[in-house]
Structures are given as structure tokens and as C-alpha cells.
Amino acid sequence: MPAVPLGLPQRALIDRRDMEAGVDWKANEWRPIAFFKVPQGTMYRIPDGEPVRLYIKARATAADMDNSGGSSAQDVTINVPGIVKTKMREVPLPSANHPEVVAWATVNGTRQKVPVQAIDYTAETVTLSVPAGESWTEITAYYVHGDGEFRIRAQRELGNADTAAALLMDGSFGAIHTVSQIDDEEAPTWPRKVTLMESNRLVLEVRTGIRIDWNDEAEHLFQIEAYVLQVKVQDKAAMRRLAEIEWRGGL
Known part of the structure; x- marks a missing residue:
């Protein structure tokens, strides 16, 4: 096995406080403004249907x-x-x-x-x-605004500054910012099961004509429900390949 579990999965919340600032915003270009990097010795699983709260100012x-x-x-x-x-x-x-x-x-x-x-x-x-x-x-x-689009992608580092990425969720700010994110019928939910291995990244990208800065002052709301498992990695390369295959729906 690429990794051996060291216990049982525990409920976790991927929150804006867990994320690091990415690159600076640029008008009407896709920009990875923030990312969550999975810590060493852990694996995160986001089940499909979990609630997503996203207000990006x-x-x-x-x-x-x-x-x-x-x-x-x-x-x-x-x-x-x-x-x-x-x-x-x-x-x-x-x-x-x-x-x-x-x-x-x-x-x-x-x-x-x-x-x-x-x-x-x-x-x-x-x-x-x-x-x-x-x-x-x-x-x-x-x-909170209604201009432009967002997308959330999973990213695997390949070395030499190269990465492999897969789209997990996307939408418009106008849509997600104007629905009730706590109402069971309206609230956005995570579209499919995703596994993130150590050093994988969950990346928030935006494309908008209005400036967005990722900092503590903005008090962005970014919350995704997940499970975290402590693991002992035995074959890092194989583990990351399996995660990427899952991101791409088995392809």
C-alpha cells in the first residue's frame, strides 16, 4: 500500500485560516489567490454532498x-x-x-x-x-460582490516548478454570493469525492475585474467540510498518482 493509516478518520474543516496567500490579483485573468497545502503525514478526503461556504470579498x-x-x-x-x-x-x-x-x-x-x-x-x-x-x-x-468567476482545483507538484491540476468545483460569484449558503435547498455542496495526499494543494482561483486580496483584513469566508487521516507514507510517488487518477475520474 502507498500509505498505511495510523488511526481513524476525524472530522475536519478546511477554513480560510488554513490557507496561504497565492499570487496577486490581475484584472480579468485566472489567478490562484489562495491555497491549502495538505500537511506531511496526513490525507484529506472531501465526500461529495458536503456543504461549501464561500464568500470572497x-x-x-x-x-x-x-x-x-x-x-x-x-x-x-x-x-x-x-x-x-x-x-x-x-x-x-x-x-x-x-x-x-x-x-x-x-x-x-x-x-x-x-x-x-x-x-x-x-x-x-x-x-x-x-x-x-x-x-x-x-x-x-x-x-461581497457579484463580478466574475471562481474555481477550486486540486494540484500535484511534479518538480521543477511544474504541476498537474484538476478542476473540482467552479461557478460565478454572482450565483454563489446570492444564494442562501445555510439553506438545505439552496446551499452549494461539494460535487464529488476528492482525496488529497500530503503536499497536494487545494487551490482557489478567481477571474474578475474587481480587485481581490487574500489577507486577514478581508475576512473572506471559505469553508469545506472534510475528513483527515494520519498516515505513514510508504510510496509517495504512487500515492500522489492514485490521488490524481481519482481527481480525473479514473482517467
Whole structure:
């Protein structure tokens, strides 16, 4: 056997916190912006029909606002092209913890999360408020949008910077961001059984005209239910070949 199990499979969640940033976004080109690399000595299995939660936010910025000498708060408006209203729970505004839009600024020299005051889905704008006595720079909003497409692929490294990859799931942001991802009838599910061996990668790729950055500030939601098994690898090359054959449906 290519690998010997060292116990029983355990439930696992592949989450955005498990993923590493990939390459930088480029407008309207497929870009692998994030990936999950299977740790050494483990094997992950994603059964078909498992729930998938995927909200990938776009990035927009506003000009700096110096209100350090002001006597009242000053509004900042950020243009957020393609913003969509999701079916996530509604949160009263102002809020620094809105599920669809999060905002950050460097406030008097310190990077911090700031409250969203208003969201206008028709005008595609987000409003923030700079209190009197504060100076904000690097003002950034991350928001759920409906522009472009995504795909999730499995990837096997071949050496010399070469890889073999297989498409596992794809769709449009407009579709996946506007369905209820917790409703049994609407929620997206994983399309087929996939096994990922050690050092394999699960790669998130996007193609959109709106900038996407993979960082902690954005608070992207990426969750895939899986099982993880500790294994002792006896034939690494054979194990990886078997995984790739499965990705490709036995071909």
C-alpha cells in the first residue's frame, strides 16, 4: 500500500485560516489567490454532498481623510462596484462586524477595523465616518460582490516548478454570493469525492475585474467540510498518482 493509516478518520474543516496567500490579483485573468497545502503525514478526503461556504470579498479604497482639527465627524464614501446583497443575517448599522462589508483604516498611525455607517447597494457605495480629532489613511473596504468567476482545483507538484491540476468545483460569484449558503435547498455542496495526499494543494482561483486580496483584513469566508487521516507514507510517488487518477475520474 502507498500509505498505511495510523488511526481513524476525524472530522475536519478546511477554513480560510488554513490557507496561504497565492499570487496577486490581475484584472480579468485566472489567478490562484489562495491555497491549502495538505500537511506531511496526513490525507484529506472531501465526500461529495458536503456543504461549501464561500464568500470572497473584493477590495476598494478611499482617499485619506485628515479630520484631526475638525469639530465634527466627516463622512468618507467608498465606491464598491459590483456589491451584492446576500442572504446572510442582517446587521444593524453602524457596525464594525457586518458580514458583507468590513472596513479598515490607519487611524492616527494605528491600523484598525472601523465601523461601516451605511451601505447603498443601488449606488454601490459604502459610507464611513471619521470622528473629530482623527486622521485616517489607507482607508479600505472589503465587500461581497457579484463580478466574475471562481474555481477550486486540486494540484500535484511534479518538480521543477511544474504541476498537474484538476478542476473540482467552479461557478460565478454572482450565483454563489446570492444564494442562501445555510439553506438545505439552496446551499452549494461539494460535487464529488476528492482525496488529497500530503503536499497536494487545494487551490482557489478567481477571474474578475474587481480587485481581490487574500489577507486577514478581508475576512473572506471559505469553508469545506472534510475528513483527515494520519498516515505513514510508504510510496509517495504512487500515492500522489492514485490521488490524481481519482481527481480525473479514473482517467
